[in-house]
Amino acid sequence: MPAAEAPPRPRSTATIPLAGTGDGLTEVADALARAVGGAQAAQRPAGPLPAGAPHDVLGAVTSRLGPAVVPATGIGADAALHRVAKLLVEQGINLTHPFAAAHLQPPPLAVAVAADALAGASNASQDTYDSGPAGIAVERWLVAALAGLAGFGAEADGVLTPGGSLSNLMAVMFARDSVARRLGVDVRADGVAALGTPVVFCSELAHFSTHRACAVLGLGESAVRAVPVDADRRMRPDALVEMLAELDSGEIPLAVVATAGTTDFGSVDPLPEIAEIAREHGMWFHADAAYGFGALFSDRLAPRVAGLELADSITVDLHKIGWQPSAASVLLVSDGTAFSSLERQVDYLNPADDGEQGYDGLLGVSLQTTRRPDAVKVATTLLAYGREGLGRMLDTCHDLARHAETRILGDPELELVAGANLTTVVFRYRGTAAEACLDELNGTLRRELLRSGRALLGRTSAFVDGPGAPSVTCLKFTLLNPNAGVADIDALLDLVVTTGRELATRPCTRTDADAHQEGAA
Numbered sequence: 001m002p003a004a005e006a007p008p009r010p011r012s013t014a015t016i017p018l019a020g021t022g023d024g025l026t027e028v029a030d031a032l033a034r035a036v037g038g039a040q041a042a043q044r045p046a047g048p049l050p051a052g053a054p055h056d057v058l059g060a061v062t063s064r065l066g067p068a069v070v071p072a073t074g075i076g077a078d079a080a081l082h083r084v085a086k087l088l089v090e091q092g093i094n095l096t097h098p099f100a101a102a103h104l105q106p107p108p109l110a111v112a113v114a115a116d117a118l119a120g121a122s123n124a125s126q127d128t129y130d131s132g133p134a135g136i137a138v139e140r141w142l143v144a145a146l147a148g149l150a151g152f153g154a155e156a157d158g159v160l161t162p163g164g165s166l167s168n169l170m171a172v173m174f175a176r177d178s179v180a181r182r183l184g185v186d187v188r189a190d191g192v193a194a195l196g197t198p199v200v201f202c203s204e205l206a207h208f209s210t211h212r213a214c215a216v217l218g219l220g221e222s223a224v225r226a227v228p229v230d231a232d233r234r235m236r237p238d239a240l241v242e243m244l245a246e247l248d249s250g251e252i253p254l255a256v257v258a259t260a261g262t263t264d265f266g267s268v269d270p271l272p273e274i275a276e277i278a279r280e281h282g283m284w285f286h287a288d289a290a291y292g293f294g295a296l297f298s299d300r301l302a303p304r305v306a307g308l309e310l311a312d313s314i315t316v317d318l319h320k321i322g323w324q325p326s327a328a329s330v331l332l333v334s335d336g337t338a339f340s341s342l343e344r345q346v347d348y349l350n351p352a353d354d355g356e357q358g359y360d361g362l363l364g365v366s367l368q369t370t371r372r373p374d375a376v377k378v379a380t381t382l383l384a385y386g387r388e389g390l391g392r393m394l395d396t397c398h399d400l401a402r403h404a405e406t407r408i409l410g411d412p413e414l415e416l417v418a419g420a421n422l423t424t425v426v427f428r429y430r431g432t433a434a435e436a437c438l439d440e441l442n443g444t445l446r447r448e449l450l451r452s453g454r455a456l457l458g459r460t461s462a463f464v465d466g467p468g469a470p471s472v473t474c475l476k477f478t479l480l481n482p483n484a485g486v487a488d489i490d491a492l493l494d495l496v497v498t499t500g501r502e503l504a505t506r507p508c509t510r511t512d513a514d515a516h517q518e519g520a521a
């Protein structure tokens with residue numbers, strides 16, 4: 001009798017398409033191709049945003065989704081993808097449009113999005129070896145590479161986080177715990193009360209996430225002391241020294257947070273001076289380089305962030321300069337022992353004997369447990385473009401910002417407020433409007449462009465007449481599209497000026513009823 005052949009593997013008659021690293025990748029590619037079909041069938045808005053008031057745009061999305069209930073039966077993957085793809089094109093944002101210039105939100109590189117889809121398809125997690133070995137090695141490789149670029153030594157370590165806000169939170173936590181250890185206080189067990197009154201210094205232009213971090217960590221927002229800036233919008237070291245000298249006896253200086261690339265202006269605090277002051281006073285030195293770290297990719301701009309290597313920790317957002325889809329933030333520390341704050345042994349995840357044999361993962365360096373392998377897209381991008389490729393993209397965006405600055409300076413209807421440090425330019429439309437009308441005029445101008453969908457500008461408030469002077473409402477370009485050209489900047493500024501002229505003919509005193517109507521629209 002011939003040997004029986006192995007029976008064929010039974011196939012389910014109702015196979016559900018699952019993503020994965022084998023056949024699952026084909027399923028993902030097929031689904032994506034069908035979604036792209038839906039997107040191509042969509043009516044693309046002419047500008048970076050859909051035209052219409054927010055109420056109408058948001059309402060259009062909701063009505064296409066149908067009643068806000070969990071549907072009893074589904075319409076199937078193809079129809080669902082088709083519908084959502086269309087809606088994202090028609091009511092979403094198009095960051096590849098050269099007039100998309102509002103936030104630190106770049107058009108992401110296609111290679112990064114593709115790599116992110118691969119990582120997502122595998123659904124690997126960074127916490128333990130058995131939830132996905134490759135991603136863990138990729139993250140360790142990436143952290144080492146970025147630490148090297150920062151100028152950190154062999155003791156450095158780091159972790160990917162869901163954003164600069166969270167990276168800053170971890171940095172303040174490490175600052176708190178490092179000072180607590182020195183004072184013999186066990187914060188993790190006993191809370192922060194035993195620390196006295198902790199104080200965290202940052203400039204008055206620092207990102208609000210430092211304040212939030214202090215609140216979350218139990219230090220209170222009152223722990224934050226805002227150090228004044230100079231005319232170039234950089235923290236004044238002399239003022240920091242003065243504020244340190246004025247601390248009460250119970251106040252403990254925990255940390256100084258220097259910003260390397262303020263969100264609005266790209267200004268970089270004087271890192272070497274601040275490092276020296278931090279060292280003298282036993283403070284943790286955190287550099288919030290969420291925006292500015294990418295300057296290290298460029299030979300031209302790297303000198304602007306010199307001194308980063310002196311920090312105890314650095315926040316890096318590669319979903320800003322780095323052209324990654326969010327989130328791709330990294331917290332780097334110069335001495336990896338800082339992560340002892342997060343050490344944790346969990347029997348079902350990382351028992352000691354597994355760890356000794358190398359079966360642990362990155363659980364002990366993160367506030368998260370399950371964690372996406374965000375390092376994959378960043379590592380793929382670094383392999384694809386190298387420092388040189390990314391540096392060239394940044395130089396292009398910096399050139400665009402300098403061009404905008406020159407154009408604004410040469411236009412009598414515009415007023416330059418802050419020039420191009422990195423890739424932002426802050427300015428006002430003035431025309432012939434009275435000074436008292438300018439705040440309202442610039443605010444309205446930006447909303448008018450958003451409503452028409454034609455251009456997406458940023459907005460902030462800033463001093464014009466030097467530090468301490470009142471802040472005025474300004475417009476902001478954040479230029480992160482390396483495919484845009486100077487002609488795009490010219491056309492965008494022309495649009496700002498013509499819109500400003502039109503609006504300047506309207507009376508400027510806004511009544512309460514106007515404000516109310518705007519709120520309801």
Ligand SMILES: *Cc1c(COP(=O)(O)O)cnc(C)c1O
Pocket residue numbers: 104162163164165166168207209259261262263288289290291317329
């Ligand atoms: C963007 C930014 C942050 C916050 O980062 P998210 O990734 O948006 O959470 C923090 N600091 C600075 C200077 C930033 O520009």
